[in-house]
Amino acid sequence: MLDDRRMAVLRAIVEDYVSTGEPVGSRGLVDRHRLSVSPATIRNDMAVLEEAGLITQPHTSAGRVPTDAGYRLFVDQLATVKPLSLAERRAIQTLLDGPLDLDQIVGRAVRALAQLTHQVAVIQYPSLRMTRVRHVELIELAPARCLLVMITDAGRVEQRFIELPIPLGPEATALLRSRLNAATAGPTLEEAFDDLDDLWIGFAEPVRPAVQAVVKTLKEIPKAGRQERLVAAGTSNLARAASDFRSFMPVLEAIEEQVVLLKLLTEMSADSGQVAIRIGHETTQAGLEETSLVAAGYGPGRAVAHLGVLGPTRMDYPGSIAVVRAIALYLSRILAA
Amino acid sequence: MLDDRRMAVLRAIVEDYVSTGEPVGSRGLVDRHRLSVSPATIRNDMAVLEEAGLITQPHTSAGRVPTDAGYRLFVDQLATVKPLSLAERRAIQTLLDGPLDLDQIVGRAVRALAQLTHQVAVIQYPSLRMTRVRHVELIELAPARCLLVMITDAGRVEQRFIELPIPLGPEATALLRSRLNAATAGPTLEEAFDDLDDLWIGFAEPVRPAVQAVVKTLKEIPKAGRQERLVAAGTSNLARAASDFRSFMPVLEAIEEQVVLLKLLTEMSADSGQVAIRIGHETTQAGLEETSLVAAGYGPGRAVAHLGVLGPTRMDYPGSIAVVRAIALYLSRILAA
DNA sequence: AATTAGCACTCTAGGCGTGCGAGTGCTACC
DNA sequence: GGTAGCACTCGCACGCCTAGAGTGCTAATT
Numbered sequence: 001m002l003d004d005r006r007m008a009v010l011r012a013i014v015e016d017y018v019s020t021g022e023p024v025g026s027r028g029l030v031d032r033h034r035l036s037v038s039p040a041t042i043r044n045d046m047a048v049l050e051e052a053g054l055i056t057q058p059h060t061s062a063g064r065v066p067t068d069a070g071y072r073l074f075v076d077q078l079a080t081v082k083p084l085s086l087a088e089r090r091a092i093q094t095l096l097d098g099p100l101d102l103d104q105i106v107g108r109a110v111r112a113l114a115q116l117t118h119q120v121a122v123i124q125y126p127s128l129r130m131t132r133v134r135h136v137e138l139i140e141l142a143p144a145r146c147l148l149v150m151i152t153d154a155g156r157v158e159q160r161f162i163e164l165p166i167p168l169g170p171e172a173t174a175l176l177r178s179r180l181n182a183a184t185a186g187p188t189l190e191e192a193f194d195d196l197d198d199l200w201i202g203f204a205e206p207v208r209p210a211v212q213a214v215v216k217t218l219k220e221i222p223k224a225g226r227q228e229r230l231v232a233a234g235t236s237n238l239a240r241a242a243s244d245f246r247s248f249m250p251v252l253e254a255i256e257e258q259v260v261l262l263k264l265l266t267e268m269s270a271d272s273g274q275v276a277i278r279i280g281h282e283t284t285q286a287g288l289e290e291t292s293l294v295a296a297g298y299g300p301g302r303a304v305a306h307l308g309v310l311g312p313t314r315m316d317y318p319g320s321i322a323v324v325r326a327i328a329l330y331l332s333r334i335l336a337a
Numbered sequence: 338m339l340d341d342r343r344m345a346v347l348r349a350i351v352e353d354y355v356s357t358g359e360p361v362g363s364r365g366l367v368d369r370h371r372l373s374v375s376p377a378t379i380r381n382d383m384a385v386l387e388e389a390g391l392i393t394q395p396h397t398s399a400g401r402v403p404t405d406a407g408y409r410l411f412v413d414q415l416a417t418v419k420p421l422s423l424a425e426r427r428a429i430q431t432l433l434d435g436p437l438d439l440d441q442i443v444g445r446a447v448r449a450l451a452q453l454t455h456q457v458a459v460i461q462y463p464s465l466r467m468t469r470v471r472h473v474e475l476i477e478l479a480p481a482r483c484l485l486v487m488i489t490d491a492g493r494v495e496q497r498f499i500e501l502p503i504p505l506g507p508e509a510t511a512l513l514r515s516r517l518n519a520a521t522a523g524p525t526l527e528e529a530f531d532d533l534d535d536l537w538i539g540f541a542e543p544v545r546p547a548v549q550a551v552v553k554t555l556k557e558i559p560k561a562g563r564q565e566r567l568v569a570a571g572t573s574n575l576a577r578a579a580s581d582f583r584s585f586m587p588v589l590e591a592i593e594e595q596v597v598l599l600k601l602l603t604e605m606s607a608d609s610g611q612v613a614i615r616i617g618h619e620t621t622q623a624g625l626e627e628t629s630l631v632a633a634g635y636g637p638g639r640a641v642a643h644l645g646v647l648g649p650t651r652m653d654y655p656g657s658i659a660v661v662r663a664i665a666l667y668l669s670r671i672l673a674a
Numbered sequence: 675a676a677t678t679a680g681c682a683c684t685c686t687a688g689g690c691g692t693g694c695g696a697g698t699g700c701t702a703c704c
Numbered sequence: 705g706g707t708a709g710c711a712c713t714c715g716c717a718c719g720c721c722t723a724g725a726g727t728g729c730t731a732a733t734t
Contacts, residue, residue, distance in 0.1 A: 023726090025725070025726050025727085026726075026727080027725085027726080039726095040728095043726090043727070043728075044728095046727090047727095047728080057726090057727085060726090060727075061726045061727055062725080062726070062727090063725085063727095
């Protein structure tokens with residue numbers, strides 16, 4: 001039913017429509033793509049494709065436009081990988097240079113992603129739940145006041161000041177520090193938390209409330225919400241892409257709301273560097289019916305967070321996929337260092 | 338020349354145009370504002386106002402629209418303070434609740450600002466240069482590796498890991514810690530830096546390179562750029578306000594660029610809680626000719642940073658001023674705590 | 675059976691003219 | 705100085721029309 005030529009026609013329609021933005025007709029199709037058949041034949045093929053729900057015409061006697069299903073088939077079976085240009089590789093390479101501050105890395109990456117795809121880029125901050133603890137530091141600042149510092153393998157540093165119910169003393173502080181490190185080394189932060197509940201047993205009766213206070217603070221860090229945050233860049237690219245401006249107000253809203261996008265991102269792909277795509281209505285979000293999301297997980301080893309680009313369904317999928325994958329891999333590599 | 342009634346006419350024109358978005362004519366003006374004169378008289382007044390460059394007509398035989406100069410006169414002399422509603426006060430009050438994390442405070446404040454003004458809100462993070470140091474902590478993690486933590490009076494915490502050229506030892510570490518605190522207590526961070534250059538004198542010859550390394554790291558913190566950052570919210574409000582969408586693409590760009598907006602914000606007002614306004618071309622930025630900025634400084638005591646709202650020149654200035662001032666004051670109060 | 679040529683048909687975009695209405699500016703008058 | 709009246713200007717919405725692009729269908733061709 002859907003033989004080779006018809007697939008070629010679909011691919012050609014997608015490519016032309018993506019690059020021009022105009023509905024594409026049978027004549028222009030044969031002209032631009034060296035199809036060795038006549039427009040009439042193409043018309044028949046298009047009728048079949050339309051019957052199959054892959055393309056549609058905005059109005060009678062206009063050219064055809066891919067439907068969401070058409071894009072889906074295109075990305076799943078028809079799209080060829082588009083290798084990055086040298087300039088693109090260069091741009092990403094420069095991400096590796098310079099300081100290691102997590103904020104700066106993420107900031108640069110999201111900017112690069114937006115610039116290379118000409119879309120809106122979003123990057124989720126590495127989730128604390130999924131990261132492993134590299135080091136925990138406990139410092140006594142004053143008799144009943146201490147500072148808790150936690151460094152994760154995603155390069156993140158979190159610190160909290162703790163007012164203790166009773167002074168802990170230098171020896172108990174040192175002991176608690178080593179115990180905390182022992183308990184959190186290895187598994188992910190979330191898994192490690194169960195072990196923390198019994199930590200107080202190893203301490204003398206009087207200081208146990210202080211130990212509890214420290215453990216309580218530590219356990220609250222992942223809940224603080226800051227890690228479930230995403231940064232965006234390239235929002236001004238929206239204006240170029242969208243013709244009418246009601247179509248991208250929802251996108252801006254989604255970015256500000258964060259929660260919708262975060263949910264969407266996290267449920268998309270599990271593995272680091274694996275690209276997943278939601279096209280149009282597949283986002284299942286009101287207002288994003290004409291928006292696609294190309295996303296990938298990133299992180300040292302497995303994915304601890306996600307990143308992606310957000311654009312009109314009519315977007316350059318092969319190009320976006322290549323860039324998203326590349327940025328995800330580079331980001332993973334940097335965080336692993 | 339510009340007697341009372343003419344000023345009243347200007348005020349009425351600004352108010353009507355702001356609320357309706359339509360050019361306002363002489364007839365509607367007398368109807369809505371109980372002016373006890375005839376439309377013809379108003380027309381004469383409008384001719385004078387137009388002569389003075391305060392209003393203009395988009396095309397012959399349309400109503401009048403305020404010019405930038407008209408808005409300027411309005412905000413400087415005609416606008417009456419609009420007290421906040423109870424609901425608005427409530428909304429701001431809730432900012433005070435909850436945890437003290439700087440990120441969260443700023444995040445909530447910018448959201449509130451956007452929501453209450455229905456504009457795009459921006460808040461500059463408290464600048465490190467202008468803040469005072471509340472506490473400096475230096476912790477020896479390993480023989481030649483230590484952690485430097487700095488807490489500012491704006492509630493900000495910065496930390497850096499330092500690889501030392503040679504081990505410092507516990508006594509020298511303690512001494513350096515107290516010296517650092519002594520040197521930075523009192524003046525602003527920038528002022529304190531001069532004193533740091535001589536700090537190594539008080540230390541034994543062998544550890545001096547390590548002291549230098551710590552001082553160098555400390556001095557680099559304000560340059561790290563992170564503090565010169567601003568967060569935005571309410572960008573989706575742009576779509577409602579602007580009629581054509583080319584007019585707000587520059588706004589999105591300005592927010593992403595940051596540097597332009599930061600410059601604009603910092604050169605606007607010096608005192609905490611003092612509201613300053615740039616109208617249209619007064620922003621002296623290409624692309625922001627139809628955009629106004631209502632901004633205020635905030636901070637404990639004097640202003641350490643700025644915040645504001647960004648909207649079309651046709652905006653509710655009295656309302657925006659009230660909200661901006663309120664948020665600035667609340668934010669200052671929270672940071673002072 | 676697939677492909678092609680030809681043709682009638684449909685629909686949109688854009689140009690053009692027109693009447694309407696809002697609003698002005700001017701002049702004469704109070 | 706303020707007002708009434710009036711002619712004038714201009715943008716806007718509407719209706720009309722045409723050109724052009726593109727289709728679907730049928731019949732002929734390979």
